[in-house]
Amino acid sequence: MPKTKFQDVIFTIMMVLVMVYAMVVYNISMDMGGVTGKAFVLAFGELWLMGLVAFVLEMFLAGPLAKKLAFRFVTPGEDKLIFVILAISAMTVCVMCPMMSFVATALFKGVNASLIPNWIQTTALNFPMALCWQIFFAGPLVRMIFGKMFPEK
Structure with a gap:
């Protein structure tokens, strides 16, 4: 877990890249009717813009909002770290x-005129993928790499 603002920025960049790339591949694949190698290539074209938006x-x-919401359920230092x-x-995915x-x-x-219905549908399709990707893949992977970059003393 990040301990300084610098570490927080690095962690966020890493998480954004892993999450956004996967979600862009997922959405391109949904639009194309299935996962293809082309989706992985096309995703790089959208990564810079969507990554920048996600980072900001x-x-x-x-x-900050996700932490505030999470800390309504858990207390750092009291509850188990996991x-x-x-x-x-x-809460970040939510x-x-x-x-x-x-x-x-x-x-x-x-x-x-279809913006709101399209947004609701897109969110409904993205949410399960985003939650599973975050909990089971991106989160553990990024925390492992981050932990090697910034070992705790």
């Missing part, structure tokens, strides 16, 4: 998924 949202809005991590991760789904819907499906 996470650092200034979603991250429960604190899972609470923060789950906050970020609707926001990023809105951005993606507006950018890729257009701002029109």
Whole structure:
């Protein structure tokens, strides 16, 4: 877990890259009717914009809000670390998924009379993938790499 602001920025960049890339591949694959090698290549084209949006949202809005929500259920220092991590991760997905789904819907499906229904559908399709990807893959992977970069003393 990050201990300084610098570490928090590095951790956020790493998590954003892993989460956003996977979610962009997922959404491209949904649009294409299935996962293909082309989806993995096309995702790099969207990664810079969606990654930048996700970083800004996470650092200034979603991250603080997710922690505030998580700390209604768990108390750092009192509860087991795994429960604190899972609470923060789950609340981050609960906050970020609707926001990023809105951005993606507006950018890729257009701002029109169907924006809200399209956003709700996109969020509903993205949420299970985002939650599972975060809890079972991205979160553990990024924390492992981060832990090797910044070993606790």
